Amino acid sequence: MSRIRSLQPDDLSQVVALYRTYFAEPNVGDADELHTAFEQIFLGQPLSDPSIPSLVFEGSDGEILGFIGSLVHRMRFDETPVRLACSSSLVVAPRARQLGAGGLLLRKYLAGPQDLTITDTAGSATEHMWKRLGGSMYHLGSVTWLHLLHPLRAAVGVKLWQRGRHRWLPFARPLCRPTDALYSRFTGTDGTSDVEKHTEEPLSPQLLIDHLHLGPQQFPLRPDFDAESLGMLFDQIDRSRSNGRLVKNFVRDARGRPVGWYIASLLPSGIYRVMGLAAAPGNEELLFRHVLHKAKDLNAAAVAGRLEPWMLEVSPRRMMMFLRVRFLVHSRNSALCDAVRSGKALLTGLESDIWIPR
Known part of the structure; x- marks a missing residue:
C-alpha cells in the first residue's frame, strides 16, 4: 500500500x-x-x-x-x-x-x-x-518585473539556459551586440548616473539583521534572523550553480549615509535576479537605480525580480511587469494571511525557494 x-x-x-x-x-x-x-x-x-x-x-x-x-x-x-x-x-x-x-x-x-x-x-x-x-x-x-539592458542577449540567454546550452552564450553575445547597441542608443540605457558616487560594502548577516527594516512602514510579520543561520543560508544559496554569482551589498551615499541593501544573483543566463532589497526613507529610487547600475557593471542582459509595492512609484519607463508564477499563502490564522496579502509582511526573498537548484 x-x-x-x-x-x-x-x-x-x-x-x-x-x-x-x-x-x-x-x-x-x-x-x-x-x-x-x-x-x-x-x-x-x-x-x-x-x-x-x-x-x-x-x-x-x-x-x-x-x-x-x-x-x-x-x-x-x-x-x-x-x-x-x-x-x-x-x-x-x-x-x-x-x-x-x-x-x-x-x-x-x-x-x-x-x-x-x-x-x-x-x-x-x-x-x-x-x-x-x-x-x-x-x-x-x-507579479514579476523585468528591465531590459540588452534585450536580444537576454532572450538568447534564457533560451540557451532552458535548453541546457548556456555554455554557448559567450559565442552568441557578439551576434547580439549590434541589435542591443541600437536599443541602448535609442533608450539611453548606456547613460552615466549619479549613483556612481555610492559606495558598497558586503552585506554580512549581522549587517542585514541590523538594517533589515529601513523605511517608516511597520511590518507586523517579519523575519527573525540570527547571524549564524543567516550565514549558512547565504552559503547554501551561493553554492547552487543555477544561481550563478551571488551579490549582496549594503549601499551608502557620498556622505556615508545608508541608501539601502540588496541581494541578487547574476544567473548563467545573463539575467540579474533581485531576491530582496530595502531602501532608507526617501532613497527608494536611488537604490533601485543603483541596482540597475550594478547590473550594467556586471554586464547583465536584464534585471528582474518580484514586485514590491513601493516599486510602482520608482519603476523606470521601460520596466515590464507580468504574472509569471503564483505566490500562494495558507494558514489557519487568518491574520497571518491578511498580513501577507495586504503587504504588511516583510519578506526578503530569502524565505522563498526561488534559489533552489532547478
Whole structure:
C-alpha cells in the first residue's frame, strides 16, 4: 500500500532521480551535485525542522513516486514567534498522479504545525490544489518585473539556459551586440548616473539583521534572523550553480549615509535576479537605480525580480511587469494571511525557494 512519510537520507537518490526526470531544467546539474544540495537544504541546517519535514509519496513497492520539500524560517508576528514553512519542489511521477499523490502530499504538508505556509514559484496546477485546500494568492507578490539592458542577449540567454546550452552564450553575445547597441542608443540605457558616487560594502548577516527594516512602514510579520543561520543560508544559496554569482551589498551615499541593501544573483543566463532589497526613507529610487547600475557593471542582459509595492512609484519607463508564477499563502490564522496579502509582511526573498537548484 502506498503511503506518505517524512523524507529520510536513504531516499535522496530516488528523490533526485524523480526531480531530474520530471521537474528540473536540462542544465540543473548531475545527480551527485543535486544529492549534496538536497541533503543540505532539506535535511540540514538552518532550513529543516523535524516537526515540519519534507515528505515523500512511497509506492507499494517502496519506490518514491512523489516529493514535496520543506524550508522552515523563524518569523515574528508583532512579538509572537511564528514558524513560516515554504513548500518547495512538488514533483510527482506520472503513474502516481492518477492516485492524487500531489494533492495528498500538499494536504499533508499544509496540515503540519507551522503557523504559515507559502510558495512563490507555483504554477497553475499547484494554485488549483492550494485553493481547494484553503489557500489563496498574494496577487502583488505574483507579479514579476523585468528591465531590459540588452534585450536580444537576454532572450538568447534564457533560451540557451532552458535548453541546457548556456555554455554557448559567450559565442552568441557578439551576434547580439549590434541589435542591443541600437536599443541602448535609442533608450539611453548606456547613460552615466549619479549613483556612481555610492559606495558598497558586503552585506554580512549581522549587517542585514541590523538594517533589515529601513523605511517608516511597520511590518507586523517579519523575519527573525540570527547571524549564524543567516550565514549558512547565504552559503547554501551561493553554492547552487543555477544561481550563478551571488551579490549582496549594503549601499551608502557620498556622505556615508545608508541608501539601502540588496541581494541578487547574476544567473548563467545573463539575467540579474533581485531576491530582496530595502531602501532608507526617501532613497527608494536611488537604490533601485543603483541596482540597475550594478547590473550594467556586471554586464547583465536584464534585471528582474518580484514586485514590491513601493516599486510602482520608482519603476523606470521601460520596466515590464507580468504574472509569471503564483505566490500562494495558507494558514489557519487568518491574520497571518491578511498580513501577507495586504503587504504588511516583510519578506526578503530569502524565505522563498526561488534559489533552489532547478
